[in-house]
Amino acid sequence: MSFKLQAPYNTTVEGELHNGKVSSLKIAPKSRAADVINLLVR
Numbered sequence: 716m717s718f719k720l721q722a723p724y725n726t727t728v729e730g731e732l733h734n735g736k737v738s739s740l741k742i743a744p745k746s747r748a749a750d751v752i753n754l755l756v757r
């Protein structure tokens with residue numbers, strides 16, 4: 716499953732889920748990557 720989210724401060728988060736795990740994650744702009752928290756990591 717693919718997803719694309721619009722977040723505050725003109726941030727876009729795109730990614731893919733496979734078997735309940737994030738297989739790819741792209742955050743734009745890159746300066747906002749430190750502010751994104753993956754809650755699916757166990």
